[in-house]
Amino acid sequence: MRRSKLGIGIVTATAALATGAIVLAPTASAVDPTTATVTADCGTYGSGTATLTAxxxxxAATITLTSSAVKAPAAVPAGSVDSTLTLSKNGSGTTTFTGKDNPAMETGDDVTTGPLKGTVAAGDILEAKSLKLTVFGVITVNCTATSAQSPGPFTF
Structure with missing residues (x-):
């Protein structure tokens, strides 16, 4: 009988610990809004709207950017564009999201880059300010936001 009570006690304690671990496990956070647009000026490469999806x-956070502001100058293979997206952080600093993860693009296609990876903390408020694209390691395109994000900054 003593072994039976001991076994039941161990099972109960194990179940309680497992339940506690599930309750305390971190959950995936949500960003709001998940999609925003901004107008950007890319100098001689053009200007237009960029859509950001976070x-x-x-x-861990990612942002994918698609823009009609810049067109692919030639056929661009997947993974050949180095991208750095700079965002204002909480109104006073900046943070960057980086990556070399783009789909293949044909000449004249809207430029798409991402997901660009970055790190966030709970409550961070981020808004796109600039984007640097380096294609084939030789063509550099610098874009600057000329409008505020709509419907507003990303809140993580």
Whole structure:
């Protein structure tokens, strides 16, 4: 009988610990809004609207950017554009999202880059300010936001 009570006690304690671990496990956070637009000026490469799509999983976040402001200058293979997106952070600093993860693009296609990866903390408010694209390691395109994000900055 003593072994039976001991076994039941261990099972109960194990179940309680497992339940506690599930309750305390971090959950994926949500970013709001998930999609925003901004107008950008890319100098001699053009100007226009950029659409940014953000995701968040804990402190890891990604932003994918598609823009009619810049067209692919030639056929661009997947993974050949180095991108750095600079965003204002909480109104006083900046943070960057970087990556070399773009789909293949044909000459004249709207430029798409991402997901660009960055780190966020709960409550961070980020708004796109500039984008640097380096294609084939030799063509550099610098874009600057000329409008505020709509419907507003990303809140993580």
């Amino acid at each position: 995701t968040q999983d804990g402190t």
